[in-house]
Amino acid sequence: MAAAQVASHPVSTAADGGNKKEYESLCEKLKEMSTLGGISGLLGWDEMVMMPEGAAACRAAQKSVMAGIMYDKQTDPELGQLLDELSSNGSVGFDPFQQAVIREAQRDWVRTTKIPKRIAKRRAELESEGYQAWTTARGESNFAKFAPVLEEWVSLIKETSALIDPSRSPYDVALEEFEKGMTSARIDEIFTQVKEGLVPLLKQIREKGTPPDTSVLQGTFDTKSQADLCNSIAKELGFDLDKGRLDVSVHPFTGGSHPTDVRMTTRFKDNDLTEGLTGAIHETGHALYEQGRNLDYDGLPVNQALSMGVHESQSLLWERMVALSLPFSKYLAPKLAGAFPQLPDLQAEQLYGALNAVKKESMIRVEADEVTYPLHIILRYELEKELLEGTVSVPDLPRIWNERMTSYLGCTPKDDAQGVLQDVHWSAGLFGYFPTYSLGAMYAAQIYKAAQKDVPSLEADIAAGQFSGLKSWLNERIHKSGSLHPSGDDLMRAATGSPLDPSVFLHYLTEKYTALYQL
């Protein structure tokens, strides 16, 4: 189904056929849960942005009560009965959006009800214990203090996955939580191709490239001016302040309670202009996806983001494909020159080079550039899959981590704090999360290329600060279709004409960095 059809698809909330009443009852229950989810979203945002410190315990109690109420609704036997009746009827009489509503609700039902309370409780406890253990272990660079948590997560995730779907590998079932419709076989295919292209490109850049001059972005930049500039850019990109807010928090994020109540946050450091700027544009990309959700299906799972990877594609499309492009530097350079007295003569080419320098040594994922980032992800993906498959054991992890860092990224961590302990994810049992970052980057490259084809003036528009054409294109092709498609590949097929094709991403990087580094 083409995206243009998605947008103009006539809305009907009832099937023509037999199960009209059941479908309506299902929607009522789903909408109530969605509203409860929105309230929890607001509690979370408030906690990060507004809540006084002394209220931490009361907020924990509020979240726990909400989680209990949500669990009761999610496991309500009436909901199960409705889904049984609707699923047994196949797709007869339901349009594609309605079919997606039933499919997604069924999926959530299975993932919630198959897990006994004992396991759900232990997972929640291990999240807290794991975070504590990880913090200590990283602080002391002592992997042994984190290893028991990791052992227990591996065993818990295997147990959980077998309960949800014993016919599939534990990793595939875990992955499904973050990237619907994706399999490790498919990721292997994609990541192998990416690794084969990126490792030599990186080698070339490092050995033969002429690095751009980054000195212009070094120094001290007033944070108030950074905030004013970034807020005005977020609005120019299309963030709607009538349906959202912009605030400051320690860790930038996009949250809120509803597509009409999207709350993004930013953070600014006076010694790092790039981080604040690209961070704000990254969150704007997430926020535009949220504000673009299809209100014709308000409160139904079909209007939710398809996956973490697709969500990340929207932040990375704006952060990388747009904001790290030369046309955007043409728009941005005079703005920076106006905002900061030390940049009076900033030129677009100079800014473009400085924003796109590849790090000489890329040891830490969260500080990586777009060339080295996927190699960090591939390393983590391989290891977490091998842990679940049993081909790598927990005690061997630090050694293998360091070996692959050397092989893929050309640098070796000096200790485990800088190596295997650098990320928080595994401490919370988030196995299957890492790949979505790079899938997002690849979706973004492919989506951007399709938009370029459909909107021939795109680069000129960006240079002129005109972003509404791109935003509308994304609204129609990506945002409005929500979870209509069962996988990222299907969404790519509908929006760009082919499933995810990593060669688009590789081609983009190769072309860009060949020019930039004069390879």
Added chain:
Amino acid sequence: MAAAQVASHPVSTAADGGNKKEYESLCEKLKEMSTLGGISGLLGWDEMVMMPEGAAACRAAQKSVMAGIMYDKQTDPELGQLLDELSSNGSVGFDPFQQAVIREAQRDWVRTTKIPKRIAKRRAELESEGYQAWTTARGESNFAKFAPVLEEWVSLIKETSALIDPSRSPYDVALEEFEKGMTSARIDEIFTQVKEGLVPLLKQIREKGTPPDTSVLQGTFDTKSQADLCNSIAKELGFDLDKGRLDVSVHPFTGGSHPTDVRMTTRFKDNDLTEGLTGAIHETGHALYEQGRNLDYDGLPVNQALSMGVHESQSLLWERMVALSLPFSKYLAPKLAGAFPQLPDLQAEQLYGALNAVKKESMIRVEADEVTYPLHIILRYELEKELLEGTVSVPDLPRIWNERMTSYLGCTPKDDAQGVLQDVHWSAGLFGYFPTYSLGAMYAAQIYKAAQKDVPSLEADIAAGQFSGLKSWLNERIHKSGSLHPSGDDLMRAATGSPLDPSVFLHYLTEKYTALYQL
């Protein structure tokens, strides 16, 4: 029971006697409802202070879902059964705080479960319809457009009251919603005494008094400086920013989600320094009460505010007894002089006079000073009681309103917009609410007098900007006892040694204004 005992009372969550298990089950249910109430409180605060305008519909849906969940919990038959068992056992084995928990829970149970859904629904609808009708009627100064709403409210309130307690008068049952343990017979006694004292005092002030010079507070005052000053004063009075926030909203209020999460708001106008200043101190009084709630009984109704009147006593104690006193002017005058360049030589006596001028004409309640305010309240109290008793009919209301304005306050509204239509309360069915404003003022005078007796240095402390003695006294005597006492009179007896005595209030006003107006 003396307040000092209240504070040191040993906490036990279980009765020694037979119904220990039932009491614990009751507490668990009550705490969950309290937590849900806190979440609703946060939703309300956010709506007034943070929410983007476009999210209004989604917020309404969130509030409605929360109200539905709360209603289910409030009317849970298991809760009713527990209360039956606990109530039938009398107070055997329960300490006074536990007895108060059971008493308050029983009271809430009756007030919720006796009202059929039909009436609850109609009341909710009539609140919205009433607000619309009132807005139109006031805009056109056309009482006829509001009269049908008022007729329906009178009938609905009679019906509701009869369902809750047919043995008492409809007005007394309605009053109980806002002022627990209060009766109209007791208010008649109090208000008659107040009216007999105030009407001649006001006449004397107007006819024989020498008004203080108010020119010093006229002019334009930078709102940013006002906000900075008021926020610093709120902190000096004792507002704890670790357990609360200070923000700005269109209508100042104090809300939040818990005693550790108290959120007060203020508003500043550049042409009115007094309103911003006294408003901020008023809200600080409410906020200190909320932050002072007894966390030994967290989530239980005994730690809630006793009544609207007692809550108002805390805001008015700080706004009037403290901030409108001469010692406070001694503290405030140099601060104002520092904050506003047009007040370089401001003297305490000059400021005290300007802050305490009695309006020449007091037509509007919300703009009234402390001398005329009670007369506005007495007029409304008489009329709403007479409406429910049937001794005044809705069509006669505007005429009687104007006659009593002339008689009590010496001025006659030029139309109904300025007269009977000036307040929003009746449009929402809030019959029994008005008296709490003036009961609060009288509680405040009596409480302050008791504090003065216990803290001999009180006035010198205030002049020196030392407020912690008064705050601690209020924490122990008023805040911590929450809803332990069944009425405001009982609280007054425990905290000050005698039930509410309006002569303390009259004496305070007479003495203050005799000196100020040189009577």
